[in-house]
Amino acid sequence: MDGVDYLADERSKAQFDVDELKIVWAGSPHAFEVSDRISRLVASDPAFRKDNRPMLGRKELFKNTLRKATYAWKRIIELRLNEEEASKLRFYVDEPAFTDLHWGMFVPAIKGQGTDEQQQKWLPLAYKMQIIGCYAQTELGHGSNVQGLETTATFDPQTDEFIIHSPTLTSSKWWPGGLGKISTHGVVYARLITDGQDHGVHGFIVQLRSLDDHSPLPGITVGDIGMKFGNGAYNTMDNGVLRFDHVRIPRDQMLMRFVGKELVFQVTRDGKVKQSNVPRQLVYGTMVFVRQTIVADASCAISRAVCIATRYSAVRRQFGSQNGGAETQVIDYKTQQNRLFPLLASAYAFRFVGEWLKWLYTDVTQRLQANDFSTLPEAHACTAGLKSLTTSATAAALSSAATFSFGIFSYTCLHHILKDAIEECRKLCGGHGYLCTSGLPELFAVYVPACTYEGDNIVLLLQVARFLMKTVSQLGSGKKPVGTTAYMGRAEHLLQCQCDVQRAEDWLKPSAILEAFEARATRMSVACARNLSKFKNQEEGFLELQADLVEAAVAHCQLIVVSKFIEKLQQDIPGNGVKQVLGVLCNVYALNILHKHLGDFLSTGCITPKQGSLASEQLRSLYSQVRPNAIALVDAFNYTDHYLGSVLGRYDGNVYPKLYEEAWKDPLNDTVVPDGYHEYIRPLLKQQLRTARL
Numbered sequence: 001m002d003g004v005d006y007l008a009d010e011r012s013k014a015q016f017d018v019d020e021l022k023i024v025w026a027g028s029p030h031a032f033e034v035s036d037r038i039s040r041l042v043a044s045d046p047a048f049r050k051d052n053r054p055m056l057g058r059k060e061l062f063k064n065t066l067r068k069a070t071y072a073w074k075r076i077i078e079l080r081l082n083e084e085e086a087s088k089l090r091f092y093v094d095e096p097a098f099t100d101l102h103w104g105m106f107v108p109a110i111k112g113q114g115t116d117e118q119q120q121k122w123l124p125l126a127y128k129m130q131i132i133g134c135y136a137q138t139e140l141g142h143g144s145n146v147q148g149l150e151t152t153a154t155f156d157p158q159t160d161e162f163i164i165h166s167p168t169l170t171s172s173k174w175w176p177g178g179l180g181k182i183s184t185h186g187v188v189y190a191r192l193i194t195d196g197q198d199h200g201v202h203g204f205i206v207q208l209r210s211l212d213d214h215s216p217l218p219g220i221t222v223g224d225i226g227m228k229f230g231n232g233a234y235n236t237m238d239n240g241v242l243r244f245d246h247v248r249i250p251r252d253q254m255l256m257r258f259v260g261k262e263l264v265f266q267v268t269r270d271g272k273v274k275q276s277n278v279p280r281q282l283v284y285g286t287m288v289f290v291r292q293t294i295v296a297d298a299s300c301a302i303s304r305a306v307c308i309a310t311r312y313s314a315v316r317r318q319f320g321s322q323n324g325g326a327e328t329q330v331i332d333y334k335t336q337q338n339r340l341f342p343l344l345a346s347a348y349a350f351r352f353v354g355e356w357l358k359w360l361y362t363d364v365t366q367r368l369q370a371n372d373f374s375t376l377p378e379a380h381a382c383t384a385g386l387k388s389l390t391t392s393a394t395a396a397a398l399s400s401a402a403t404f405s406f407g408i409f410s411y412t413c414l415h416h417i418l419k420d421a422i423e424e425c426r427k428l429c430g431g432h433g434y435l436c437t438s439g440l441p442e443l444f445a446v447y448v449p450a451c452t453y454e455g456d457n458i459v460l461l462l463q464v465a466r467f468l469m470k471t472v473s474q475l476g477s478g479k480k481p482v483g484t485t486a487y488m489g490r491a492e493h494l495l496q497c498q499c500d501v502q503r504a505e506d507w508l509k510p511s512a513i514l515e516a517f518e519a520r521a522t523r524m525s526v527a528c529a530r531n532l533s534k535f536k537n538q539e540e541g542f543l544e545l546q547a548d549l550v551e552a553a554v555a556h557c558q559l560i561v562v563s564k565f566i567e568k569l570q571q572d573i574p575g576n577g578v579k580q581v582l583g584v585l586c587n588v589y590a591l592n593i594l595h596k597h598l599g600d601f602l603s604t605g606c607i608t609p610k611q612g613s614l615a616s617e618q619l620r621s622l623y624s625q626v627r628p629n630a631i632a633l634v635d636a637f638n639y640t641d642h643y644l645g646s647v648l649g650r651y652d653g654n655v656y657p658k659l660y661e662e663a664w665k666d667p668l669n670d671t672v673v674p675d676g677y678h679e680y681i682r683p684l685l686k687q688q689l690r691t692a693r694l
């Protein structure tokens, strides 16, 4: 029966003001108002329907995406939405499209790397979508190793042009989103060659298709790279392949960066290269921006999966009926809580660390404007690490015992060691979680590549590790570690301190948690540095110790997330019971990591086995405090049923009638006797295979 709230009882158990928590989750009353208004606008517009997506063939699916993206743009103009509202609208439409790369990569690349003149020329066109852009860096042969890219941009002083060329098959651009069928332009990365000399990889604005009839320009071969994992999911995106055959572009289409008034890199009319002393890490500014959005996306994806699994766990009942009464809600089983509540806590932890990263981006930008580059390497390492940590925890595999990169086809065999939130939520929903109508299969398929794009997660952690090794090596030199590595300035203490937890409740003290995490991270980094120093050749040592280095980087990044959650709780948080319930989640997040990575904490001597079991005891009791608040905690995400896209996660909990109803909508149920019965099944049943036309 529609209109009945089957989860009303659960909602009435909440011990905090859910409306206030909605504002904390959104970031501010203003952010909440915008998000709430736009999500309802999208949900109420049938043009944004998405429930049929997994059933559509590729062409139909793609055309539908084009319609939605263009319609979304029309609504943005009609309603005169500002940038914040427009990006929220695209977010709630919830369908990967060429516009993601246009707004998320093409525009920021020109903003971050273009000169004033370049920005004046290209940005107005891009802002009006008179041109559509993509970000073409990765090639068939190279992705992570950007310096290995093979596409060339050779300067021709006679015509004042660059000649863009793909000299080999492996130099074909491969993967860029929006490239395959839609983009008219691309920021293309290529090796700059002047006067026979190779100056490394730089960005160039290249027109790819005619603005009149959309056909590829002369010398350009371009197309889609083919179907990807899952139904619907990322197949709405035209990831593309692109080859250049001596394509000429004017010299002023090379992105020649300026920072403030300072020129970073330029090719002059006579083909000379001018370079300033400003560090090349300046591109890190754009990377910090892009990666902070990825961390924010991770908190959205995990919270969405957790919202579905939590609501369904309160609806679903199995066993435990006494005297004919109701069976037990599966959310009351301790194993369910032990799997679900840490993920719920992670959603909040990632939200707050994402919020902090936004601040970091502003800080880095202001410093750059003042020619202060001192915090750039640390900011870069920390965003790279947090991108890796949050996307892996949401989608893929970083185990406590070992670290694996995640191949989509190998996940079943690595099953037992995975801690992948969306997949765990699918399992928490039992069999029904495997249905597309649960929303989880598509969410999983659409989310997993976040572990790969914008930097493979393992490659990123290795960069963090390199930064940590440098920080450790400078400890004795008087150079103080800054930002998120500041704790290493107390290495002497952290290398020998003893955890003073004696009772389970002692683990509720933020100082106890912080010191244990800081000591673990410091000891793991210092141990790696010591082992590295045993190698004559540092690079050889780095390769040999990669697995340990990645674990040290993970320990450092987990400390950042825990410490930012604790910092958040030190702020003024209004609302009855809100701070308390967030405090519980913060402890769940930290103690669950401590529990899962107990090996690290014990082997580095940061805590004793007894203290480890006290942490587990405390964690159990925290679950009891989460339980009455669980539904309200996911309601605070304020997701519409449209955005969730899940029968199991419906706000009203009316799951079974809707599951039943949805089943009948499947195209297989259009007829009671299936297409194919007369050709194949009837001859089989009637023993007439000899005469059947198979």
Ligand SMILES: Cc1cc2nc3c(=O)[nH]c(=O)nc-3n(C[C@H](O)[C@H](O)[C@H](O)COP(=O)(O)OP(=O)(O)OC[C@H]3O[C@@H](n4cnc5c(N)ncnc54)[C@H](O)[C@@H]3O)c2cc1C
Pocket (backbone or CB within 6 Å): 101, 135, 136, 137, 138, 141, 142, 143, 144, 145, 174, 175, 176, 177, 234, 239, 405, 406, 449, 452, 453, 454, 455, 456, 457, 458, 459, 462, 546
């Ligand atoms: C859905 C999707 C969208 C994308 N969109 C874009 C886009 O818009 N534009 C664009 O330019 N690109 C895009 N990409 C490409 C993406 O950025 C690259 O795939 C990514 O950077 C990883 O590079 P790779 O494919 O070369 O992986 P590889 O580096 O080949 O990784 C293969 C394996 O090798 C390991 N490995 C690599 N190097 C090391 C090392 N030094 N030490 C230890 N292990 C290592 C990795 O961990 C991984 O397990 C997209 C990719 C996907 C999946």
